[in-house]
Amino acid sequence: MKPSDNRFHERSGLTFTALGFGGAPIGNFNGVFSDEGASAMVEQSWRQGIRYFDTAPGYGNGLSEYRLGHALRGRDRSELVISTKVGRVLTPTRGASKVNGQYVDIPPFVAEFDYTYDGVMRAVEQSMQRMLTDHFDALFIHDCDRYTHGASQPDYFRQALVGAFPALESLRDQKVVKAIGFGVNETEVMTDAIKATDADLCLLAGRYTLLEQDPLDDLLPMCEERGVGLVLGGVYNSGVLATGPVRGARFNYAPAPAEVLQKAGAIAAICESHGVPLAAAALQFAYAHPVVTSICVGARNYVQQARNVELFETQVPEQLWVDLRTAGLIRDDAPTPA
Template sequence: MQASLKRTFGRSGLEVTAMGFGTAPLGNQFRAVPEEDARGVIQHAWDSGLRYFDTAPMYGHGLSEHRLGESLRAFPRDEYVLSTKVGRLLKPVPQGGLTSFFWVDMPPFEVVHDYSYDGCMRSFEDSLQRMGVSRIDILFIHDIDTFTHGTELQKVHFRTAMDGGYKALEKLRSEGVVKAIGVGCNEWQVCEAALRERDFDCFLLAGRYTLLEQDALDTFLPLCEERNVSVVLGGGFNSGILATGAVKGAHYNYSEASPEILARVARIEAVCATFEVSLAAAALQFVLAHPAIATNVPGTRSQKHLDQNVALIGRPIPAEFWAALKKEGLIRDDAPTPG
């Protein structure tokens, strides 16, 4: 597998590279990335053959979109695929009035959730202006899941998105302004519920199909195959532990990993050691073996990090390794594996 390999993106007519470039870190989330470094890593992604770029208004309160658009203007528009998201509007706040759980500088906006028809149309137009582009290829409804909103509010936002936001995206698709529409969230169950209600082309699933989690094989991924719907896989390291291994303080799903998760990862690492396979390489390559998953989009902060991921996707892994994981009960028997 090569990171720059072009793969068909469902029924949309688009092609994406096996590895995409996720720009959440370029929004200065969790720690600051200097402007020069942000431009440099986007250029490096292009030079490495990556042609799918994903962003969202949420990432740095518009900073990620702004930085990505500024850099993409140097490249031919028809040679890359661009996705962003709707569902969060950015409202200006007075200087010094911004409150956020992030601790680095971002533009002075606060986020307002709005999954209505008008809200999604406005979000789309705002993203076009922030990025300085005339079209977006893939548009996702962002985070209509329980992880983001809690059980009761999720029900409200989901219904608004299906009844209002979807109509906005479907109109944009019918007009040819976007080529594919979908939902991006942290729960495959929410993605499946959306697919059973509406005619979506794709989904961005964060962290719910990995070496540690394969419940999406039960119904969601088969339904995607049946309907020729593509999945963008984000969070393939489960927020860290499948890259760092079972070390003290390792993170799983944005929190410190439990003893049970640490123990399971340690067992996977033992099989990796037997076959001299990198845990991170196995994590990146595993998800790409599923026919519904078109691209893997790890968030990338630096050129060094990007080079590591590109190399890991291309590293040979023997078929016997995957067979051993199944024999040990560490991945499901029905999970597709590379090769």
């Protein structure tokens, strides 16, 4: 496999490279990037053959969008695919905190959730200004899930269905965007969203991995039936499938529980017996499902970015997948790389 391998998504007419550039790190996620460093990361990805770039207003209060837009300025738009997200409106506010969760040294804006029709139109206009563009290839309704909103999620989800999605449909009709859908962290929410809308393309983070294959029950068959493409993020489950079951390993943005460490250890042992890094198997397994258009991976530095490419290009013997299946570590109905 190569990062520049591509898949054509018939419903949207978009062609995605196998690896996508995840824009959260250049929004100063868990550490500070310089503008020059962010541009260099984008340039490195381009040289590696990556042509799909994903970002969001929520990645550093617009900082990721701003940096990505400037780094890609002057590129032929027909050669690349850009996605961003809606659901947050940023308001410049004097004295606003320059820290937001794990994002540091960010612009002094207040980010407010807004899934209304007008709020989405305003958010898209703001994103266009930050990214120096007059159109997007894909727009995702971001974080209308329980992880983000807790007990208030049903209200935000309804607002997304009656406000945000019709706004995106209007933009699609105007050819401002080619593909519209949802970007969430939960299989059930994604399934409900696709059932209720005419989504083209969605982004699911951390739910279809070597450790988790529940989307094979309902979500992935439904996507296949409807022609909905799926970008996958979080294929390392926020850490443990990259590091292995080491001390301090992370799973779903928290310390990995014992049962996860045990399963990750069993998978890692089989990978090791074939001389394959666990992270290589994690990347390639996720891309094997035909519904998946791209694997979006973030990197904090040049070394990580180069490593992701190396892992994706690693030769994985077919017997590794057979052994994982025989051990009951991946589902029988999970596609594996040819």
